[in-house]
Amino acid sequence: MTEPILSIAGVTKTYKSGTTALHPVDLDIQKGEIFALLGPNGAGKTTLISIICGIVTPSAGTIKVAGYDAIRDYKQARSRIGLVPQELNVDMFETVLATVTFSRRLFGRSGHSDYIEQVLRDLSLWDKRDAKIRELSGGMKRRVLIAKALSHEPEILFLDEPTAGVDVALRRDMWKLVHRLREGGTTIILTTHYIEEAEEMADRVGVINKGKLLLVDDKASLMKKLGKRELDIALQDPMTTIPAELADWDVSLQDDGKRLRYVFDAQADHTGIPSLLRKLAELGIGFKDLETSKSSLEDIFVDLVGERA
Numbered sequence: 001m002t003e004p005i006l007s008i009a010g011v012t013k014t015y016k017s018g019t020t021a022l023h024p025v026d027l028d029i030q031k032g033e034i035f036a037l038l039g040p041n042g043a044g045k046t047t048l049i050s051i052i053c054g055i056v057t058p059s060a061g062t063i064k065v066a067g068y069d070a071i072r073d074y075k076q077a078r079s080r081i082g083l084v085p086q087e088l089n090v091d092m093f094e095t096v097l098a099t100v101t102f103s104r105r106l107f108g109r110s111g112h113s114d115y116i117e118q119v120l121r122d123l124s125l126w127d128k129r130d131a132k133i134r135e136l137s138g139g140m141k142r143r144v145l146i147a148k149a150l151s152h153e154p155e156i157l158f159l160d161e162p163t164a165g166v167d168v169a170l171r172r173d174m175w176k177l178v179h180r181l182r183e184g185g186t187t188i189i190l191t192t193h194y195i196e197e198a199e200e201m202a203d204r205v206g207v208i209n210k211g212k213l214l215l216v217d218d219k220a221s222l223m224k225k226l227g228k229r230e231l232d233i234a235l236q237d238p239m240t241t242i243p244a245e246l247a248d249w250d251v252s253l254q255d256d257g258k259r260l261r262y263v264f265d266a267q268a269d270h271t272g273i274p275s276l277l278r279k280l281a282e283l284g285i286g287f288k289d290l291e292t293s294k295s296s297l298e299d300i301f302v303d304l305v306g307e308r309a
């Protein structure tokens with residue numbers, strides 16, 4: 001395997017307040033990956049990104065960006081990173097083009113660039129290039145943050161909660177842009193607490209909670225390995241309580257007792273479905289329909305973290 005574009009080893013963070021935001025985190029990201037760091041509020045996502053970008057100092061551990069040490073070779077490492085922060089950090093009185101060009105120059109790149117034009121066009125900002133930032137809508141301001149982060153042609157783009165509070169159109173544009181950037185070889189790391197965002201965009205998902213990286217896996221195999229399935233049984237007659245005879249199966253009543261839901265492990269040798277159906281027949285419980293469905297990343301997340309994302 002080639003050297004990872006980002007390598008995090010034993011990184012921890014305890015803030016001065018005494019809060020330990022990260023327990024030792026180890027993570028390698030390969031070039032061209034789209035990686036989603038998924039976790040609830042306060043899990044440590046922003047802390048980890050801030051450490052990688054050199055905004056927060058780690059308490060321990062090492063980070064290498066394209067082979068450069070993020071602390072010792074800060075400038076080299078940082079120039080390979082574009083960061084789209086959660087919060088607006090721009091000069092409201094500047095124009096869009098000036099702001100984005102300024103960001104590019106900060107990294108020592110020439111100001112005049114077809115690249116900037118392309119980025120602004122991709123983000124539907126080209127027509128607004130001479131508008132002052134304060135004149136833009138919230139969604140447009142978010143687009144400027146992305147353009148700024150991309151201005152110096154970074155190899156890794158960090159998106160911290162990219163679609164929190166943005167409208168559907170921007171969300172869709174963002175997903176399109178992410179896929180196009182990846183085709184061009186950019187590595188993308190996003191933090192999110194929206195499962196659908198991880199499910200839609202990422203190749204690999206890391207689940208973080210209370211400063212611990214609980215697991216990192218390929219999205220597809222994560223879903224397959226941990227995915228439980230549900231069997232929904234539409235009952236002939238609604239039920240008010242579950243008969244004691246069904247205690248051996250993980251069943252619950254749904255939809256005002258009109259449906260019985262059985263959750264089973266799709267990987268197990270015995271799913272328990274035939275025996276459940278036999279038991280229902282024995283008890284004289286009739287049903288009209290059967291339907292199975294796979295659990296989503298959301299269910300997996302709840303299993304791991306114990307709360308809804």
Ligand SMILES: Nc1ncnc2c1ncn2[C@@H]1O[C@H](COP(=O)(O)OP(=O)(O)OP(=O)(O)O)[C@@H](O)[C@H]1O
Nearest residue numbers: 015017019021039040041042043044045046047048
């Ligand atoms: N500057 C700071 N000083 C002290 N504690 C902090 C600081 N920044 C973050 N924390 C604490 O560290 C923990 C992790 O916070 P962090 O912002 O990294 O989480 P997060 O996963 O990004 O959450 P969110 O989804 O809400 O942005 C939290 O308990 C938070 O209160």
